[in-house]
Amino acid sequence: MSTTSGSGGARPWTQRIGVVALVLAALATGRAITHSFPVEGRIEAPFVRDSAVGEPVRLRYADVEAGEPAGARELDAGGTTLTSPGVWLVVPVRMTARGEPRTLAYAAVRGSDGTLYVAGGFGRGGFAPGTAQPGVPREADVAVELPADAVAGAHLLLALDPDDHRRDDLADIDLGLTQADVERWTDGAPPVTFRDAADAGATASADASGDGS
Amino acid sequence: MSGRRDWWRRNRWALAALPVALVAALAASSDRVATYYWHAGLHDARTAGHGEWFELHDEYTDGKGTHERVVRVRLDRTAVLTPAALRQVRVEVPSGARAVQVTLSLEADPDLPLALCRLALRDADGTRYDYQRPGAGEVTTARPMSPCVPGDTPGPSESLGRLDEVLSADERDPRPRSWTVEPVVVVPDDARVDEVLLWWREPVYVALDVD
Numbered sequence: 001m002s003t004t005s006g007s008g009g010a011r012p013w014t015q016r017i018g019v020v021a022l023v024l025a026a027l028a029t030g031r032a033i034t035h036s037f038p039v040e041g042r043i044e045a046p047f048v049r050d051s052a053v054g055e056p057v058r059l060r061y062a063d064v065e066a067g068e069p070a071g072a073r074e075l076d077a078g079g080t081t082l083t084s085p086g087v088w089l090v091v092p093v094r095m096t097a098r099g100e101p102r103t104l105a106y107a108a109v110r111g112s113d114g115t116l117y118v119a120g121g122f123g124r125g126g127f128a129p130g131t132a133q134p135g136v137p138r139e140a141d142v143a144v145e146l147p148a149d150a151v152a153g154a155h156l157l158l159a160l161d162p163d164d165h166r167r168d169d170l171a172d173i174d175l176g177l178t179q180a181d182v183e184r185w186t187d188g189a190p191p192v193t194f195r196d197a198a199d200a201g202a203t204a205s206a207d208a209s210g211d212g213s
Numbered sequence: 214m215s216g217r218r219d220w221w222r223r224n225r226w227a228l229a230a231l232p233v234a235l236v237a238a239l240a241a242s243s244d245r246v247a248t249y250y251w252h253a254g255l256h257d258a259r260t261a262g263h264g265e266w267f268e269l270h271d272e273y274t275d276g277k278g279t280h281e282r283v284v285r286v287r288l289d290r291t292a293v294l295t296p297a298a299l300r301q302v303r304v305e306v307p308s309g310a311r312a313v314q315v316t317l318s319l320e321a322d323p324d325l326p327l328a329l330c331r332l333a334l335r336d337a338d339g340t341r342y343d344y345q346r347p348g349a350g351e352v353t354t355a356r357p358m359s360p361c362v363p364g365d366t367p368g369p370s371e372s373l374g375r376l377d378e379v380l381s382a383d384e385r386d387p388r389p390r391s392w393t394v395e396p397v398v399v400v401p402d403d404a405r406v407d408e409v410l411l412w413w414r415e416p417v418y419v420a421l422d423v424d
Binding site for chain 1: 305307308309310339340341342343345399400401403404
């Protein structure tokens with residue numbers, strides 16, 4: 001750092017003020033930039049893969065496909081009938097793990113009201129697919145109850161980790177539901193069934209498929 | 214001109230230390246690589262050729278401290294089960310998949326806890342097909358609770374420290390010094406199995422060549 005010599009106190013004083021002003025300006029600019037571009041949320045956001053009913057979607061850890069959703073006021077789950085003041089929505093999901101066995105642990109329905117209705121069990125619905133072996137498709141149901149006016153336009157979300165979706169794939173499947181579906185379901189439709197998870201094409205006895213030994 | 218050469222000379226030690234500082238900074242901030250990557254998966258492979266005995270030396274920590282684990286294992290054979298054989302061993306296989314029976318011979322001290330092991334098949338792409346434990350009521354010889362110890366004589370469990378005293382004693386016979394297990398793994402039809410993986414504590418695992 002060079003020291004000024006000669007002309008007395010005036011120049012060093014203004015130089016110092018100038019440096020301080022520049023530093024403050026730089027800090028203020030930096031703060032304004034980080035404030036106006038909310039990077040934090042984007043760095044941690046999940047990678048959302050959009051899809052629709054019947055369209056397989058490729059995630060990092062599995063290929064998943066949602067079947068036609070069904071709904072009613074009542075859900076038949078393992079012999080127990082659960083009645084809802086809203087609508088029980090059951091979506092069949094078919095998943096094929098990739099790379100290593102996967103246990104998908106998150107399913108939720110994002111209603112048209114923007115609320116996330118997570119299939120969390122507590123004895124009312126849920127999503128329990130168990131462990132899927134890579135290459136062996138597995139079928140499981142997602143059962144969620146939600147208010148009737150949130151059903152039309154609802155989306156199904158599927159992910160691997162039950163709580164942490166940062167920086168990993170998340171499937172966002174448009175269920176293609178309309179108000180007509182809701183009216184059909186709330187107007188005395190028979191109860192929907194929540195089936196236990198199973199490997200697709202599982203047979204009760206050994207399969208006689210023609211592969212040799 | 215000479216000023217530039219002077220600069221190099223004045224700063225030679227700092228410049229020499231720069232790569233060292235860079236490596237040290239990277240090392241200091243990568244301590245999580247061990248916890249979140251190395252110890253959280255199968256990364257320390259101990260490979261063995263087909264039909265060879267392999268002796269695994271590893272450690273485990275239980276309620277009484279850290280102990281050595283020495284196990285000898287050999288892959289005898291892998292065989293795809295025919296539908297008739299599947300009916301005999303009462304294993305269900307979904308369509309598009311087949312059942313591979315893995316025959317392993319193992320030798321270990323009868324006092325060594327070994328029941329908490331995991332078994333998998335791995336194909337040429339690196340896809341892993343795990344042995345899946347049956348539910349409590351579905352245990353058979355082809356689908357045992359543990360794929361690496363005999364069903365009737367699994368041997369001791371890992372110590373729980375002071376809780377050992379309140380646990381009821383295991384009345385089963387001790388595990389033999391050498392035994393054979395034949396668990397069945399379900400894989401898709403198009404899987405080309407390359408290796409059998411056996412592990413107790415990540416990252417250490419034994420990879421046995423199938424061919």
